[in-house]
Amino acid sequence: MSRYFIDRNAKYLVLVCASASFIILAAIAIFTLKEALPVFQQVGFTHLIFGTTWRPTMGGFGILPMIIGSLAVTLGAMILAIPLGIGCSVLLAEVAPHRVRQFLRPAVEILVGIPSVVYGLIGMLLIVPLVRQIGGTGYSVAAGSLVLTAMVLPTIISISEDSIRAVPRRYKEGALALGATHWQTIWHVLIPAARSGITAGIILGMGRAIGEAMAMIMVTGNAVQIPNSPLDPTRTLAGGIAVEINYASGLHENALFAIGVVLFILILAINSIAILAIRRGRRAQDVG
């Protein structure tokens, strides 16, 4: 094979690979929409999204409690994970001595690989009893948020740390040369400069949090109700699908696919915001 031949035709091989992933995504989207269609036709969009009663065997297809449940646990997880994550990434990038980083960074990366079931099990055995000491049964939004924080932190830490490291040295050198302290440099120069990457890491983490099913089934209590406090049990969208999909049939099954469509839309929205944020961040950075 001459290098001329390879150069002419390698692009087709690459095209096949790219189209394979696109085809899989399109297939998933089309299949989910097709299965969800009967519910949208028979039950209606408003009843589905804004209804509060979920009794699928008796005609109640309101998923609002699950939407709120998902948003609640994700919000709680983000409130905890963002400061912790950025703080840890600053530590790893700027503050920690080399030995500490050598140990801590791989530890963080191992956390990414732990399966969700294990997080759920630890949540059920450790975190739920802890939350029970504060109030309620322990199966709660709070327990869900705590478990999600643990799952989302490694993603935020590793991406944020890489972003901070990628900030051009002259920014840091310039700030220090002008007399800023190390902390002032980190807070006023490095973190804002790494803003787009940090945001990308946060959005990625949020995407994982919204879609998490297995761990949430084990710690949120799976009660379909709008939670009034972080100590109340709830059910997430993804968890709701996983709990019932095995045995649902007929319109019930279609309704679970409709939940999938809602999840799709949520994740698309989150990713779009991410892309916009990154683009704006890049433009601002180029100006400086």
Add this chain to the structure above:
Amino acid sequence: MKIRKGWKWLILPIVAGLLVAAFTLSGCSSGSLGTITENGSTTVQPLAEKLAGAFKAKNPDVNVVIQGGGSAVGIKSVNNGTVDIGAASRELTADDPPLVKHLLARDGIAIIVHPSNPVTNLTKEQVRDIFSGNITNWSQVGGQNKSIDVVAREEGSGTRTAFQDLVMGKALIKSDATLQNSNGFLKTSVSLDPQAIGFLSMGYVDSSVKALAINGVAATEENAKNGTYPVVRPLYFLTKQQPTGLVKDFIDFCTGTEGQKIVAEEGYITVE
């Protein structure tokens, strides 16, 4: 190396797409000769695993695959042909598809609490009120002044449906009860919470939880067998049609003398 405009570069992606579609739509044919697949009720699961082990010991070239998922999964799976045998821990209703029932055993449903809970006996009405949310504190039934944490099973559970029929009647299990997906998870959940109450297949009860007496009748296998314990339900192996071949051999084994001996050993109630 640039892709110029034109239709020719679409050929490869389309071919790739067709290949992917062909693979996914052709599907695999079910089970090889010598394999029996079963899924469904988690109540039946440990019993089915023991029976499968004994059957395989007698027939070494047969593979018996036992899974869980809950009674509704078993009914759905055997009805659409995913498995050979579906297990259910409740009676079939008019809403279920028509399937052939093979009575495997009977099983009591125990009302379980944490071993440290001082309460040892409840009336059926008290159990109903607790699970429906009318009674919310242990002190209302003779226990400590602590709130009651109700743990239940998911909607597709045969144990839950049987409990609903036999104990709850018209009352509904309260909507903010914690739901667990299997007998095993429910038992773990109750064993970790001193204020919890749940319902569990009697075959699963061990020292990590305590089974309450109902209306003064202790939750033992003998009481379930002689009819004094009020919460007992049938355990079924279901098949789509009358079974033949290996599946028939396995079911005959389970309902015959050898199988029933194992049923008794595992703590379930034998059937004649």
